[in-house]
Amino acid sequence: MSELWRRIHYLIYRRRLDAELDADMQFHREMAARAGRSNFGNTLRMREQAREAWGWTWLDNFITDCDYAVRALRKSPGFTLAAVGTLTLGIGAVTAVFSVVNAVLLKPLEFPDPGRLVVVRETEPKIFGPGVQEPVSYRHYLRLKVESKTLEDAAIFQDSAVSVSPNGDRPEIVGGVTSSPNLLRVLGVQPFMGRDFVDGDAEGSTNGTAEVAILSYDGWKDLTGGDPKAIGKKVWLSGGPVTVIGVLPREVKLPQIAWGDKITGSQGIGSGEIMVLMPFAPNDWDLKADTGNFNYKMIARLKPGVAMAQANAELNTLQQAYVKSAHLPIQVGAVVTPLAQDVTKGISSALWMMLAAVCGVQLIGCVNLANLQLARAVSAERETAVRAALGAGRGRLLQARLAESVVLAVAGGAGGVALAYGGMRGLLALAPANVPRLNQVHMSWTVLLFAAALTIAAAVGFGIVPALKNMRVRPETALRANTMRAANTRESRRTRSMLVAGQVTCTVVLLLVTALVLRSFSRLLGEKLGFDASHLTMVVVELYAPQYAGKLKNVQAVKLRFADRALEALRDLPGVQRVALTSTVPLTGENWVDDLIRPDHPVPEGQRPPINVRWINPEYITTMQVPLVSGRNITGEDRENPYVVVISERTAREGFGDENPLGKKIELDLPGVEKSPLATIVGVVADDRINGLKDTASMLYAPYWLYTPWTLSFMARSAQPADTLMPEMRGAIWGVDPQVAIPVLKPMDEQLSDSVATEQFQTLILGCFGAAALLLALVGIYGVLAYSVSMRTQEFGIRMALGSARGALMGLVLKQAAVPVFIGTAAGLAASFAAMRWVRSLLYQTSVLDPVAIGGSLLLLLGASLLAALMPARRAARIDPALAIRNE
Amino acid sequence: MANRSRDGMPPGALPMLILGILQSGSLHGYAMAQRIHVLSSEVLAVEEGLLYPTLQKMLLKGWVTAEWGISETNRKVRFYRLTPQGRAQLKAELAGYDRVTQAIQDVLRTA
Numbered sequence: 001m002s003e004l005w006r007r008i009h010y011l012i013y014r015r016r017l018d019a020e021l022d023a024d025m026q027f028h029r030e031m032a033a034r035a036g037r038s039n040f041g042n043t044l045r046m047r048e049q050a051r052e053a054w055g056w057t058w059l060d061n062f063i064t065d066c067d068y069a070v071r072a073l074r075k076s077p078g079f080t081l082a083a084v085g086t087l088t089l090g091i092g093a094v095t096a097v098f099s100v101v102n103a104v105l106l107k108p109l110e111f112p113d114p115g116r117l118v119v120v121r122e123t124e125p126k127i128f129g130p131g132v133q134e135p136v137s138y139r140h141y142l143r144l145k146v147e148s149k150t151l152e153d154a155a156i157f158q159d160s161a162v163s164v165s166p167n168g169d170r171p172e173i174v175g176g177v178t179s180s181p182n183l184l185r186v187l188g189v190q191p192f193m194g195r196d197f198v199d200g201d202a203e204g205s206t207n208g209t210a211e212v213a214i215l216s217y218d219g220w221k222d223l224t225g226g227d228p229k230a231i232g233k234k235v236w237l238s239g240g241p242v243t244v245i246g247v248l249p250r251e252v253k254l255p256q257i258a259w260g261d262k263i264t265g266s267q268g269i270g271s272g273e274i275m276v277l278m279p280f281a282p283n284d285w286d287l288k289a290d291t292g293n294f295n296y297k298m299i300a301r302l303k304p305g306v307a308m309a310q311a312n313a314e315l316n317t318l319q320q321a322y323v324k325s326a327h328l329p330i331q332v333g334a335v336v337t338p339l340a341q342d343v344t345k346g347i348s349s350a351l352w353m354m355l356a357a358v359c360g361v362q363l364i365g366c367v368n369l370a371n372l373q374l375a376r377a378v379s380a381e382r383e384t385a386v387r388a389a390l391g392a393g394r395g396r397l398l399q400a401r402l403a404e405s406v407v408l409a410v411a412g413g414a415g416g417v418a419l420a421y422g423g424m425r426g427l428l429a430l431a432p433a434n435v436p437r438l439n440q441v442h443m444s445w446t447v448l449l450f451a452a453a454l455t456i457a458a459a460v461g462f463g464i465v466p467a468l469k470n471m472r473v474r475p476e477t478a479l480r481a482n483t484m485r486a487a488n489t490r491e492s493r494r495t496r497s498m499l500v501a502g503q504v505t506c507t508v509v510l511l512l513v514t515a516l517v518l519r520s521f522s523r524l525l526g527e528k529l530g531f532d533a534s535h536l537t538m539v540v541v542e543l544y545a546p547q548y549a550g551k552l553k554n555v556q557a558v559k560l561r562f563a564d565r566a567l568e569a570l571r572d573l574p575g576v577q578r579v580a581l582t583s584t585v586p587l588t589g590e591n592w593v594d595d596l597i598r599p600d601h602p603v604p605e606g607q608r609p610p611i612n613v614r615w616i617n618p619e620y621i622t623t624m625q626v627p628l629v630s631g632r633n634i635t636g637e638d639r640e641n642p643y644v645v646v647i648s649e650r651t652a653r654e655g656f657g658d659e660n661p662l663g664k665k666i667e668l669d670l671p672g673v674e675k676s677p678l679a680t681i682v683g684v685v686a687d688d689r690i691n692g693l694k695d696t697a698s699m700l701y702a703p704y705w706l707y708t709p710w711t712l713s714f715m716a717r718s719a720q721p722a723d724t725l726m727p728e729m730r731g732a733i734w735g736v737d738p739q740v741a742i743p744v745l746k747p748m749d750e751q752l753s754d755s756v757a758t759e760q761f762q763t764l765i766l767g768c769f770g771a772a773a774l775l776l777a778l779v780g781i782y783g784v785l786a787y788s789v790s791m792r793t794q795e796f797g798i799r800m801a802l803g804s805a806r807g808a809l810m811g812l813v814l815k816q817a818a819v820p821v822f823i824g825t826a827a828g829l830a831a832s833f834a835a836m837r838w839v840r841s842l843l844y845q846t847s848v849l850d851p852v853a854i855g856g857s858l859l860l861l862l863g864a865s866l867l868a869a870l871m872p873a874r875r876a877a878r879i880d881p882a883l884a885i886r887n888e
Numbered sequence: 889m890a891n892r893s894r895d896g897m898p899p900g901a902l903p904m905l906i907l908g909i910l911q912s913g914s915l916h917g918y919a920m921a922q923r924i925h926v927l928s929s930e931v932l933a934v935e936e937g938l939l940y941p942t943l944q945k946m947l948l949k950g951w952v953t954a955e956w957g958i959s960e961t962n963r964k965v966r967f968y969r970l971t972p973q974g975r976a977q978l979k980a981e982l983a984g985y986d987r988v989t990q991a992i993q994d995v996l997r998t999a
Contacts, residue, residue, distance in 0.1 A: 006948055020954070020966060021940065024917050027965045028936055031918040046937045053944035 010054045021050055061396065065403035073407060079376065080408070083369050086776075087412020087458060090362035092419025093769075095451040097358045099424050100431070101351050102450070103441040105344050110251050112188040113301075117339035118308065119257055120144070120154065120298040120315065122332050126606040127595075133335050134260035136298045138286035140319070140332065145300075147318050150311040154300035155183040159256075162237045162276050163544040163741035164223060170734060171239070173542055173743035174219070176276040177254055183277070184214075186301050187254075191246030194231040201245075202279035212279065213237065214246040216254065219275030237276060239545035239739055248277075256436055257297055257342050273439075291330050291605055292595075299339060312336040329605040343436045349841050350762045356835075357513065357769040360506045362458070364776040367503040369462040371496055371780060373405065375787055377466040378492070384470050394471060401470050405463025413455030417443075420451065430764065432757030469495060493816075496784045501820035501827065504861070507777040508828025511861055513839055514770030515853035520846040521763040524756060530688025530696065531624040533748040537722045539729045540585055540744035541566065541712045547739070548710065556672075559708035562737060566714060567617060569732040575720035580623035583615040583709035585744065586690050587755035590697070596655045597667035599678065609654040611647075611700040612691065613669075615707050621646065621685055623717050631662045631683030634703050642706055643668065643679040648699035650687050655698075666700075670707050692755055694844060715748065722747035762842060774861070778868045785817055785872035796876050797884025806877040813876045817869035825858065897932050902942050904985065905932070907951065907970065907978040914969035916959060917943060943968060951977050 010017055025047065051057070073080045108114045121133035128134050136144075136156065145154045157179035165171035177183075181197035190196060191214055201212050213235070215223060224230040224244070234241040254274045285293055302311055315334035323332060341348075384397055392400075421443060431438060469492065548559055563581060570579045584591040595608035614620075618634045629649055638644045645668065652661045661684060667676040679702065687696040714733075718725055726745050733742060753760065789796075796809055836848040846853070909915065909923050921934040946952045951974035957967040970978075 003948060003950065006950060010948075021944070023964075024966050025936065025940055027916070027959070027963060028918045028921070028939075030963075031961070032936075046940065049937065050940040050944045053941050053948055055948075 007054055007056070011056055011059075014054075014056070018047075018051065022047065025050075058399075061399065062403065065400045066407050068400075069404040069407045072404065076376075079372060083372065083408045084411045084415065086365045086369055087409060087455075088415030088419055089772075090365040091413050091416025091451060091454050091458065092423055093358050093772075094355075094362050094454055095416055095420035095447060096423030096427055097351075097355050098450050099420065099443065099447045100427055100438075100441050101355050102444070102446055104435060104437050105348055105351060107437075107440065107446075109255065109340050109343070110253065114340060115338070116152075116302040116304065116306075117187065118300050118302060118311065119337045119339055119342040120300055121260055121335050121337070122294055122319075123335055124330050124332050124606065127330065127610065128261075132261045133337075134294045136296050137289060137292070137294050138282050138296055139288075139290055140322075141296060141298055143322060144315055144318060144334070148300075148311075148314060150303060150306045150314045151300045152303045153182060153186050154298060155180045155186040156296040156298045157183055157280065158296060160278070161542065161544075161743065162278070163239065163542055164275075165236055165239070165739075165741075168236060168239050168545070169738040171236075171544070171739065171741040173544075173741045174222070174276065175274040176237075176278060177274055178278045178280045180280050183299070184248075186299055187252075188301070189248065189252045192249040193228075194244065194246030196246060197277075197279050202281035211242060212245045213242045214248060214277040215244055216248045216273070216275050216277070217250040217252070218273045220244075220247040222275060237278075239547075240549075242278075253437070253439075255299070255339060255343050257299075257339070258345065259297060260294075290326065290328060300336075308336055308338060331606070346758065347435050349838060350758065353513070353762070353838065353842060354765050354769075357510055357766055357773075360510045361769050361772045361776065362454075363461075364503050364506050364773050364780070366458055366462040367499050367506075368776055368780045368783065369408075369458075370465050371499055371784055371787075373462060373466040374469065374492065374496060374499075376404075377401070377470045381470060397471060398467055401467035402459070402463045405459045405467070409455045409459030409463075412458065413451060416455070417448065417451050420447075427765075430761055432761050433754075435758075465495065465499070493788065496788070497816075497820040500780055500784050501824040503777050503780045504821050504824025504865070505827040505831060507773045508825050508857070508861060509832045509835060510770050510773040511857035512828070512832045512854060513835065514766045515857040516839060516843060516846060516848060516850060517763050517766050519850055519853045520843040521756075521759050523846055524693050524759060524844045527689060527693045529693070529752070530686060531626050531690065533752050535719060536623075536715050536717055536748035537725050537729065538586070538713060538715045538744065538746060538748055538751060539570075539726075539733060539742060541714065541733055542741040542743055543710045543712070544741055545737070545739040547737075556708060559710070560705055562740070563617075563704055563708050563712060565736045566712070566733055569736050570714055570716050570729060573716070573718070573725070573728050573732055575725070576716045576718045578619050578623040578717045579617075580620040580715040580717075581617040581704055582620055582713050582715070583613075583704070583711065584690075585711070585713050585751075586715075586748070587692055587751050589691050591691075594669050594700070596651065596698075596700070597669075597676070598655065599665055599667065609651070609698060611651055611655075612697045613700050613702060614690075615704045615709055616701050617704050620701065623715060624688070626688050627686045629684045629686055631681070633683055634701070638682075638703060639705055642703060643677055644682045644703065645679045646683040646685055646701040647681055648685055648687050648697070648701075650696055651698040651700060652684050668702060668706070693752075713744075759844070774864060777861075778864050781817060781821065781865055782868040782871060785813060785869055786875070788816065789813060789872045789876045792876075793879055793884045796879045797881040800879065800881040801885065809879075810873040810877045813873035814866075814869050817865065817873075821862070821865045821869075825861065897934070897938070902934065902938060903946060903951075904978070904981045906942065906946065906968075907974055907981065910952065910968060910970045910974070911978065914955075914957070914967040916957070916965045916967050920968070946974070949973070949977070 025043070029043075048057075109117070111117060120136060122136045122140060123131070123133055125131070138156065141154065141156050145151065148154075157177050160176050160178045161173045162176040163171035164174050179197075181199050181201055184190065184196050194214070197212075197214065215230070215235075220226060220230060223235045224233065227233065230244050230247060233244055235244060236242075254277070256274070286295075300311075302308075312335065315336060319332045319334050322328070323330070337345075344351075380401070384401065387397060387400070424441060424443070428438060428441060543559055543562065548555060548562070552558065567579055567581060570576060590612060592613045593610050594613050595605070596611045597603075597608060616634075618636055618638070621628065621633050631646070634644055634646055645666065647655070647661060655661070655666075656664065661681045664681050665678040666681065668679040669676050685699075685701070688699075689696055690699070691697045714729070716725065716729060726747075730742055730745060733740065799809065800806075840848055905924050906920060909920060909927070915923065917939055921936075921939055924932050924934050943952070946968075947954065950971060952968045953971055954966040954968050956964060959965045
């Protein structure tokens, strides 16, 4: 039994144990009295001393102090309400943001030894651009896996959405993964039911039609209704029956990592919870291609004790050695990233920024409270002086003064946790869908502990300055002095000014960051799309059904037939003017990037300009309203002589320079066709931002009759509202073939706003925090000035009686405000300068020194400060000298 | 503490004395005070105000435990008993005490 345990035991049973001690002492006294002695000391004091041995006296004192503080606070409900309200909001907001940061960024991934899991990507400076990471090629993966001595094992996988349906009709699209059979072993997890993949499982599975599948826990619940005997049963995936061989445990969530820096790939289809895992079988070209086909996500497990840099160096050396020995025309490298870091790549800086911003707001709120407490502490000075005079120690006095802050903070903390619970839900509702691990955001012990720590920090933070100041007052001064004069000593005024300056510092930083992010967002929204997104409704169709299976000989003809019939059906809908077809969902990033190959102008591999290939129908250009710059559009008559393409201006610039591209031939890489046919460029259209608002792309538009993709995006231009049109479009598609899946159906406007969801979220949240900071700072400046004016009423009265002008008095008050505001602004600018390193990554084409953002936020702050200072200043000027002097 | 000089108790000696007299069996508080007084030929007096805080500290350290018993006057009262830790502590304190007294004597003899 340790000493600590005995202390706690005493605390729990103290009532009984104290009674026993009392009985002992009582007995002692009785016996002593019998022996004829009767000089006992102070029994109460003796008992106290005996109890002190257990070391719990501070707790007793603390409870007494808190009890006293509660009674004192009840007497000033206005202050209490303001303080608890500020704290509730502050702690609630910080805790809510922290709960997201904790789940998304801090909590380790739920795999054994997650620190050893890494993502491997390839680089090729000339093809992808310097430093750009892209997915790996299958051949390179196989080689690295065998040759590497730093990797224990490595797996590759691809996101491959699958369609699910009970009987084959009207299927839904869910998230799926096609992986090398060892993916689960690399991650270190096992199915809780059934078995893992083995090497033979992938036989006969091409183009996403696997014969066996492992279900994730959600998939098991969803697709089999949580059937305990699901192993060996069939589920209908992509229109065919697939045998379930395993089910993953609930806590295992497969990591969703990006393909690379530029390629997003999933196009927003089936990007939700992963439900199905299928075994991967390499295609012919996977086994051959050494200079292209960078198509796979690669996750590896480092050997124990291997550092990230070590693995990075080794893989790069292996890649370079291979480039040399195989005489490759390209320069591939490798980049190893910790998996945990990779998962949160796109969002981590925005989340940290949010947490920093909300902490700043909380800090400003605390400063306001400290100022309020300072004012209260002045009236408590007399009381403290009396206590000190009666012999209370400094520590004991400090504790007594802090108790009030602690009571307030605990009340605020409790309210904050409740608020955070609601705030968390709000954040989850607002957050863009691409934030990983959002489903793991909840009130965990970590979050509660954080809230508790925050509460304590707040209590000490806003309580300690007033409490310490209170200590410094000498009892004789405090007992003698007039409260008002004591409150307005030069020293206490300086303390309050310093607090305001600190507040302004925080506010300047927050306002600046907010202004920059706002500028960046408005610049992003202001970009010209290059196509007309209004009155455009999109339906995305996935041809995942047996009749479109990749192994069929005539599959291209079948797909083309579907596309033609669907286009016709959509065109026939009432009010539809034009219908476009394209192979990539607009505004979802790069998807299909090839090299531009000109037979008349050969360029070595690796130096050819990249082009975004889109398979379109002739109406695409006119429906999207992309202006034709020269030449002509693809037309229906081209079917007779089908090898025609249209390029964008950027492609013309990058691939042809000053030459006229019209009539030139290029190689067209047709999937599944050995020899790339030559196609003639018949037209050049203007650049647009079809991949995303952030950049134009070099495009190559080829007719869909040459190659019809499995994922078809139809866009209908119609005067009809989208709400009426959407069900009609769905009906039209399923009228053509009820077995195709429709993963996306929405107006293009919505697609546009979804594509900037992360930026919008970031702007919205920072905007809220910036506004809150400004408001709190205003209250702070106003509060301090108003208090000071009310304390100096008499002084102002005298000044006025002696002939001071009202304007001069106003100036006096304004000057008092100006000093901390200017000092704070200067400090804030300096602090912002240091913070800009982190802000830069959040900005789109906006300099961190953007004059409008800096000027605007400074003007806003100074204007608001002036406003906050003017009210007390006017009050000072309106003081009636006669009344003020009489009123002691 | 008050009356330190009058009761003749050197500071820090009380726990050692209590441990010592408890060696022969458990005792209640008053009996301890009595025994120390008598055994010291009435040189040492144990103040109540010192005895009970010391006993609480010893309970906390785990040197003694308390259990209910019946006093010679037929009252229910707590008896304090030495624990193995207490015995070990006594041994350590005695060794330290012997060394110090020996050292003091050595100094005084040669001085």
